[in-house]
Amino acid sequence: MSAKKPQPDGKPAVSVRERFSALKNLPEFLGLIWQTSPTLTLGNVALRLLRAALPVAMLYVGQLILDTVVQLSRQPAQERLLTPVFTLVALEFGLAIASDALGRGVALLDSLLGDLFANRTSVRLMEHAAELDLDQFEDSTFYDKLERARRQTLSRTVLMAQVLSQAQDAITMAFLAVGLVAFNPWLLLLLLVAVIPAFLGESHFNERSYSLVHGWTPERRELDYLRQTGASDETAKEVKIFGLSPFLIERFRLLSDEFYRKNKDLVIRRAGWGTFFAGVGATGYYAAYVYIITQAVRGQISIGQLTFLAGSFARMRGLLEGILSRFSSVADGALYLQDFFDFFHLKPRIIRDETHVVRPFPHPIREGFRFENVGFKYRNAEKWALRNLNFELLAGEKLALVGENGAGKTTLVKLLARLYDPTEGRILLDGHDLREYDPAELRQEIGVIFQDFVRFQLSAGQNLAVGRIEEKDNQGRIESAAAQSLADTVVQKLPNGYDQIIGRRFAGGVDLSGGEWQKIALGRAYMRDAQLLILDEPTAALDARAEHQVFQRFAELTQGKTAILISHRFSTVRMANRILVIENGQFVEIGSHEELLAKGGRYAELFALQAAGYR
Numbered sequence: 001m002s003a004k005k006p007q008p009d010g011k012p013a014v015s016v017r018e019r020f021s022a023l024k025n026l027p028e029f030l031g032l033i034w035q036t037s038p039t040l041t042l043g044n045v046a047l048r049l050l051r052a053a054l055p056v057a058m059l060y061v062g063q064l065i066l067d068t069v070v071q072l073s074r075q076p077a078q079e080r081l082l083t084p085v086f087t088l089v090a091l092e093f094g095l096a097i098a099s100d101a102l103g104r105g106v107a108l109l110d111s112l113l114g115d116l117f118a119n120r121t122s123v124r125l126m127e128h129a130a131e132l133d134l135d136q137f138e139d140s141t142f143y144d145k146l147e148r149a150r151r152q153t154l155s156r157t158v159l160m161a162q163v164l165s166q167a168q169d170a171i172t173m174a175f176l177a178v179g180l181v182a183f184n185p186w187l188l189l190l191l192l193v194a195v196i197p198a199f200l201g202e203s204h205f206n207e208r209s210y211s212l213v214h215g216w217t218p219e220r221r222e223l224d225y226l227r228q229t230g231a232s233d234e235t236a237k238e239v240k241i242f243g244l245s246p247f248l249i250e251r252f253r254l255l256s257d258e259f260y261r262k263n264k265d266l267v268i269r270r271a272g273w274g275t276f277f278a279g280v281g282a283t284g285y286y287a288a289y290v291y292i293i294t295q296a297v298r299g300q301i302s303i304g305q306l307t308f309l310a311g312s313f314a315r316m317r318g319l320l321e322g323i324l325s326r327f328s329s330v331a332d333g334a335l336y337l338q339d340f341f342d343f344f345h346l347k348p349r350i351i352r353d354e355t356h357v358v359r360p361f362p363h364p365i366r367e368g369f370r371f372e373n374v375g376f377k378y379r380n381a382e383k384w385a386l387r388n389l390n391f392e393l394l395a396g397e398k399l400a401l402v403g404e405n406g407a408g409k410t411t412l413v414k415l416l417a418r419l420y421d422p423t424e425g426r427i428l429l430d431g432h433d434l435r436e437y438d439p440a441e442l443r444q445e446i447g448v449i450f451q452d453f454v455r456f457q458l459s460a461g462q463n464l465a466v467g468r469i470e471e472k473d474n475q476g477r478i479e480s481a482a483a484q485s486l487a488d489t490v491v492q493k494l495p496n497g498y499d500q501i502i503g504r505r506f507a508g509g510v511d512l513s514g515g516e517w518q519k520i521a522l523g524r525a526y527m528r529d530a531q532l533l534i535l536d537e538p539t540a541a542l543d544a545r546a547e548h549q550v551f552q553r554f555a556e557l558t559q560g561k562t563a564i565l566i567s568h569r570f571s572t573v574r575m576a577n578r579i580l581v582i583e584n585g586q587f588v589e590i591g592s593h594e595e596l597l598a599k600g601g602r603y604a605e606l607f608a609l610q611a612a613g614y615r
Ligand SMILES: Nc1ncnc2c1ncn2[C@@H]1O[C@H](COP(=O)(O)OP(=O)(O)OP(=O)(O)O)[C@@H](O)[C@H]1O
Pocket: 138, 378, 379, 381, 385, 403, 404, 405, 406, 407, 408, 409, 410, 411, 412
């Protein structure tokens, strides 16, 4: 990267070279438009080509009309034949109507193509985001890219129209230039001199504006966050109780005012310079006009030619100004495209390894999982979340993970599901590295219910079905999963049963208590029918009776399956075959409840601590 000139607020500006090099994105962009709809694209181009030829045709007919009129006016009254004039006027009338119709046709196709393109792009964005790794989502630069790619959907459709208009106007210019150059090539030069300063000015301000907006992506993300946090159903409760509104509003006001001020300075300077450059342009035009008039007065050209040339010059000035100023917004659009393509060029690392034969997932798992010296560090984190971890999770075993907050229990589970890969060491499944299996197949065989499970604003039935979404229409399966997780008792109370929308975001939604939500989430694990079931604090919000019932069923349901339980409640933990204690990401001890109690180590200590609380 070249050293960038900092903006007044310390953010890097975008160099001219970067803006030009961003234009290389246009062919790929046009390719995407073509793929969106070849028919609409072809139609659009054809209409624009026709339309490009019309201005010069109209000016030329105008010239013929005037010359014919002048000629007729010089003839004796009885010899004046008006038919040729009227024919020409009819022709010009036809051209005017055609021009208008073509203009509307182009606008229509632009809008249809634009809408279609925006829809397809949003779908592609969602599809690509779904392929990326979890840690990419946890990276703020990634998020900024995603944000810019998302925000620019609309302006990309504008960019499309701009690129096409650019080509259309260039063709019109070429037609007009032929006439102007034939008359006097210097006029073309005068035209450029009149227009280029405006272009440079425009270009400069566009660059500033892009830099400002680009540099402010994190702050704009924060603004969105503040706006949402200040007023959303999820946060309203705590915002009210803690009286957070003034704090949030103040931060929002400060940030948004600062952006307003910066943008205002830019807009004002832009308007000032814009007026000046428009003056320069007008001067050029009138100089050319005076010259053409002089030529007409001297009889060098006809009155018809005078109007043709003056018209051509004025028209070309408008077109050239348009082309040049559009050029700089096309260049900016292309810069935004850079963000867009950058996002699409991001590749996930946790993918099916196509360089090797992918190992089929064992059915059933024979030996189990083995952690060999596993260490993991989160992206951008200083500290290891897990280190030197060696243990075995045997096939069919129920293993409980115990450790204080932040010990690394959830991280361990995420490694098993390959949401991340270990930073060092490896995890084996039946003697082979997890990376040798297809991650999609692996995840199919693992059912995880995280402690921060998602409360989907969908129907109760769909909330259960997310455990295996292919079975969303299998009502029998949904109901039996609900019965196993006790979610059926929750659904019974809902006015519309399984079809009831839960959560408050949408009209008619009914919210559930924390424990009720948890029963629904647990049901997902039973929908899943996976070989390895992982429940991360599955019963934290359940009352004592419900917890007891859940675990009675859990033992039955996981028979023959491998399971991991994370819990801070020892009543739950002791139901596991073995318990793994971790502390600060390190292995402490492993064994059955009785063994660990007898050993009198960390587990025994924690157990005694909790038991004392109940005495
Ligand atoms: N996405 C993340 N990025 C960076 N650090 C993380 C991330 N998630 C967790 N950590 C850190 O990794 C460590 C282990 O976290 P983990 O969630 O695995 O703990 P845990 O044992 O499940 O805790 P708890 O009992 O509170 O659920 C913690 O120090 C935490 O701050």
